[in-house]
Amino acid sequence: MARIGFVGLGNMGAPMARNLARAGHDVAVFDLSVEAMGRVEEARRASSAADAAKGAGFVITMLPAGKHVREAWLGEGGMAAASEPDAVLLDCSTIDVGTARGVAEACGRPFLDAPVSGGVMGAEAGTLTFMVGGPDEAFRRAEPVLGAMGRTVVHCGGSGAGQAAKACNNMLLAISMIGTCEAFVLAEKLGLSHEALFEVASKSSGQCWSLTTYCPVPGPVPGSPANRDYRPGFAAALMVKDVGLSQQAASEVGLETPMGARALDLYRRFVEAGGGDTDFSGIIRMLRGEEGG
Numbered sequence: 001m002a003r004i005g006f007v008g009l010g011n012m013g014a015p016m017a018r019n020l021a022r023a024g025h026d027v028a029v030f031d032l033s034v035e036a037m038g039r040v041e042e043a044r045r046a047s048s049a050a051d052a053a054k055g056a057g058f059v060i061t062m063l064p065a066g067k068h069v070r071e072a073w074l075g076e077g078g079m080a081a082a083s084e085p086d087a088v089l090l091d092c093s094t095i096d097v098g099t100a101r102g103v104a105e106a107c108g109r110p111f112l113d114a115p116v117s118g119g120v121m122g123a124e125a126g127t128l129t130f131m132v133g134g135p136d137e138a139f140r141r142a143e144p145v146l147g148a149m150g151r152t153v154v155h156c157g158g159s160g161a162g163q164a165a166k167a168c169n170n171m172l173l174a175i176s177m178i179g180t181c182e183a184f185v186l187a188e189k190l191g192l193s194h195e196a197l198f199e200v201a202s203k204s205s206g207q208c209w210s211l212t213t214y215c216p217v218p219g220p221v222p223g224s225p226a227n228r229d230y231r232p233g234f235a236a237a238l239m240v241k242d243v244g245l246s247q248q249a250a251s252e253v254g255l256e257t258p259m260g261a262r263a264l265d266l267y268r269r270f271v272e273a274g275g276g277d278t279d280f281s282g283i284i285r286m287l288r289g290e291e292g293g
Contacts, residue, residue, distance in 0.1 A: 001025050002145055005052035005059040006043070007072060007079065008093070009036040012116070013062035015123040016092070016149045018042055023148035028052045050082035058145050059083050060090045065241075066099035073103050080107035088138045090114050090146075092130070094238075096245055097160040097167070098252075100133065104159040110138035113159065114146060115166040119234040121223070127151040131169070133161030164249065171246035173210065174239055174263040174280070180210040181284035184217050188288075194219055216281040230282035237276035240267045 001024045006017040009031040021027045021042035030046040031037050037045050046052035049072055053059045059079055063069050069091050073080045083089060089111045091100065104111040112134035122128045128150035132139055139155045146153045156165045183206065187197040198220035202212050215221035225233040232238075243264040250257045270283045278285075 002058055003056045004028070004145065005030075005046065005054075005056040005079075005083075006040075006062070007031070007049045007052050007060070008062035009033070009039055010062065010064075011120050012123045013092075014039040015120070016060075016062060016128070019123075019126045019149050020145070025145070025148065028056065048077065049079050050077050053079040053083040053087070055084065056087055057084070058088050058090065058142060060092060060145075063091075063093045065093070066095035069093050069095050070099055070103055073107050080109055083109055085109065088112065088142050090142060092116055094166055094170075094242055094245065095163060097163045097249055100163045101160040104134065110135055110141075111159070112138055112142055113162040114142075115162050116150065117166070117169060118150070120232065123149070130154065131156050131162040131165035133157055133159050133163065133165075163245075167242070167246040167249050170239070170242040171257065171260040171263070174243045174267060175259045176208045177210040177214070177216065177281055178263055178266060178283065178287075180208065181216045181281070181287050184284060185287050210281070214281055216284045225279035225281055226284075230279040230285075232277070233279035233281070235276065236267055236271050236278050236280045236283065239280040240264065240271050240276075243267060 003026045004020055006027055006029045009017060009029055017027055017029050017040045027043040028046045029037055029040050029043040030049050030052040061069060061072055063072060087109055089107060089109050092114050094115045100113040112132055114130050114132045116128045116130055118128040126149055129152040130146045130150050132155050143153055156162050194217045201207060215224045216226050218226045225231060243260060246260055247264055270286045275282055
């Protein structure tokens with residue numbers, strides 16, 4: 001079993017760290033919030049981010065944005081300098097590709113960008129998908145550790161490739177969820193039941209993850225957030241962040257993504273109307289005209 005430092009114990013990080021500890025790893029955790037550290041009773045509490053990194057074979061961050069990632073690893077008293085020379089460093093945050101590559105180049109240790117898909121439910125269940133960028137050898141060493149937190153671990157390529165995959169995936173997810181919601185709203189207007197549309201679309205060409213796993217109306221998929229008043233899940237504010245990263249990346253390579261840009265506009269409207277803490281599938285309410293937009 002590995003010795004692991006884990007920094008960032010929010011809604012995603014805390015269950016991920018718990019799963020590592022429950023798998024038998026020796027986990028030291030740190031968060032600026034003492035309350036957050038109390039969510040991972042199975043792990044040891046470190047006194048600082050650098051303290052969590054000391055002596056660990058693997059060091060993991062799960063932080064809100066690129067500026068936090070850069071500061072945690074490279075700032076004064078940073079984790080990269082405190083870590084062992086042969087430690088594998090992993091960032092599971094969702095950030096921009098440029099920052100991921102810059103930190104990997106500057107940290108002086110094997111570094112993997114490993115953002116996740118699956119939301120809070122996936123983090124709690126240990127069924128996350130990891131999209132990983134970085135050196136082959138570091139990936140081979142880290143794969144069993146990632147496997148304790150997720151069901152699928154994909155090596156996407158060199159540094160930054162994990163973040164690139166995440167940006168593309170979540171842009172697609174945002175687009176497909178809006179399309180799924182629009183289909184259900186149209187069905188409602190036409191007098192077609194949710195169950196009838198689901199039965200048809202889930203077995204024909206309209207089938208997609210947003211429909212069959214995360215259905216935006218209550219009933220057809222009992223585990224979806226629609227059945228608990230759209231409590232996240234994956235909050236709409238986070239979807240704005242992720243699709244924003246996809247549009248930043250598209251701009252940097254001179255590409256127009258009209259559907260991605262429109263999805264970002266719609267999710268921004270939903271958040272500005274008060275839906276930021278709602279699951280992203282709750283945008284169906286705005287599309288019905290119930291709130292915002």
